[in-house]
Structures are given as C-alpha cells and as structure tokens.
Amino acid sequence: MLEPLFINVCVFISFIYCAGLIMRNHRKFPIPFSLLMGMFCGMLGLALMNFSIPLNHHTIVDLRHLAIVTAAVYIGWLPGLISAIIITAGRIFMFGVSSQAIVAGVVMLSIGVLSTLMTRLPLQNLAKLQTMNIVSLFLIFFALLINIGFSETMNVIPYHATTSLLAGFIAYSIAEQIKRSNEQYQMLKLNATKDFLTSLNNVRQFDVSYNQALNQAKERNEKLSFLLIDIDHFKTVNDTHGHQAGDDVLKELGKVLPLHSRTFDIVSRNGGEEFSILLLDCPHKHAMMIAERIRVAVKEHPFPIHTNQVLHITVSIGVSTFPDTISPENEEIFEQADKALYLAKRTGRNKVCDFQMVQAVH
Secondary structure, three states: OHHHHHHHHHHHHHHHHHHHHHHHOHHHOOOOHHHHHHHHHHHHHHHHHHOOEEOOOOOEEOOHHHHHHHHHHHOOHHHHHHHHHHHHHHHHHHHOOOHHHHHHHHHHHHHHHHHHHHOOOOOOHHHHHHHHHHHHHHHHHHHHHHHHOHHHHHHHHHHHHHHHHHHHHHHHHHHHHHHHHHHHHHHHHHHHHEOOOOOOEOHHHHHHHHHHHHHHHHHHOOOEEEEEEEEOOHHHHHHHHOHHHHHHHHHHHHHHHHHOOOOOOEEEEEEOOEEEEEEOOOOHHHHHHHHHHHHHHHHHOOEEOOOOOEEOOOEEEEEEEEOOOOOOOOOOHHHHHHHHHHHHHHOOOOOEEEHHHHHHHO
C-alpha cells in the first residue's frame, strides 16, 4: 500500500514542477491560462489514478484530490473545477461505469465545488491547502464507507490520510518555491527590457526594436521616422533641486511622451535625459508634426517634484526618416537624428530640427 502512495507523491511532485514551467511561459500557449492549467491538473489526476491502490474490483484510492486542491489554491477556482470534471470523467472512462465509480465521481465533483468556495477563505496558502485537503479526506472517507465498508475503510484511511497530509506539505513547499522563482524570473525579464525609472523600453530593448523596425521598413518599403529627444538644461534641474527632482522629471516625462505619441509607436529611454520614439510607417512630414506636438506638450506640462514644487522644462528634438532623409554618407536614421538634435541644442534649444536642416547648414 505504501509503495503506490509513494509513487503518487513522486508523480505529484513531478507534475508540480512541470506546472511551474508552464506558468512561467504560459503566454506562449494559444489556450487561455485557466483552461490550460485546469486541463493540466486534470491530467495530473488521471496520472495519479494510473498508480492507484486497488481496494476491490471497482474501488481505488490515490492522491488525485490533491490535483484539484493545489489548482484551486495556487491558480484559481476555475482550474480547480475544470480539473475535477476531467478527473471525474477520467475515472469512469478508465475503470468503467459502476456504482462505485459514480460515488467516486460525485465525491471528486464535490471536492471541486468545495475547493472553489474555499478559495475565498482569508487564510495563508498552507492553511488553505491543508483545510481543503482535510475536507477532501472526509468526503473520501464517506465514499470509501459506501464502497467497501467500515472495516476495510479503517484499514486504508490512516495510510491515505497521513500520505495526503504529508503530500500537502510537500506540495506547499514546492509550489511556494516555484511561485517565488517565477516572480523573480518575471522581474528579471522585465528589468532586462524596461527602464527601472520610467517603465519605458531601456536602451537594450531600444536596440532590438530599432533594428527590427528598420529591417521591417526596408523589407516592406515603408517609411520609418525617428525622434531623438533631450531635456534642455537638465543638469540645472539636478544642481538646483537635487537628483530626486531630476528623477521625478524623468518619470513624468516617461508618462508625457507615450501620451502624445501614437499607441503603436515605440517610446524608449536611451539613458540619462535622452529619450527616443520610433514612429512606425510614418512619413517625414507627419513625423515633424508629431515632434512639434510633443515639444509644445512638454513645454506646457507642469512637472511636479517631491518638494511639492512644479517645474517647467523644455526639450529639443532631432528628427530623421527612412528613406526620406538618406544622406550621401548612407548614415542610418539614428545618426541623422543625433546630428539634428545637436543642431537643435546648438541653435537655441526648445525646438525641432531634422536632418535636412543639418544638410542645409553644411
């Protein structure tokens, strides 16, 4: 009896680790997350039944209820209910229709419904999981009484209950570890692509987006415009009001720029006080209009800082467009926009310049 229960625990642990990997990368699957995890936990229940303890011709015992309980606690009520339905159907399909199978099916569905209701309990995960586990064991106890009688039930239930509670602690430990690991993974993944201060794309993600957008524009014969934006006299803000005020200004500008761009444009913080916007499928004339709109919006926007003061800043913007501003030197639009930005800064700031103006000066 202990050997099949031990195998159940091993199968259960293996599936939990696999579930953690699926949860980490669930956006890659075309199936809704709740449905996917409900199906996965249902398959776990079927796998556990495959290594069950046969008590008589129609009655088995295993840890399938923990698949429902764990799904309800760590994923939600819907996966718990879906897994209960799959396990119930699988019980009848694998072992045939009988009065014992019907009793077992009713118990599994009841566990699914009760686990769904108990997800609302204001308990920590361990207490919630073991509460569901104990309630499930009571239901299983009564099902065994109906199916195999009192004496045989009393022979089985101590081993089953002890193993179930132990497996519950193991499930909690592993699930919490996977949960923390996935949270750290998502944080690292976010930090790899997002600027920590503004939540815009960081310079690493900008490089990826820039190369992809430029290659796409060349392949599709589209126009790609690029704005390079720099805050005027930003050093003065830091020197006068402190670096915290500088961070406040950067955060606020990180909100203003997407607000005055198109929803599908790619806004990044390239570093320091320099920002950029990739204007996808945007001709040069339209890019100049967007740049001017952003310049005016920034000039008129109040920038609150931590000292309850409000600052007003301006920006200089360099604009270039592929293929409209292709230079004889065959520079890419980043270098063109950088030269245009330098011209805007050199000729008074708080203005928009494009690469054509740079060529005219030279």
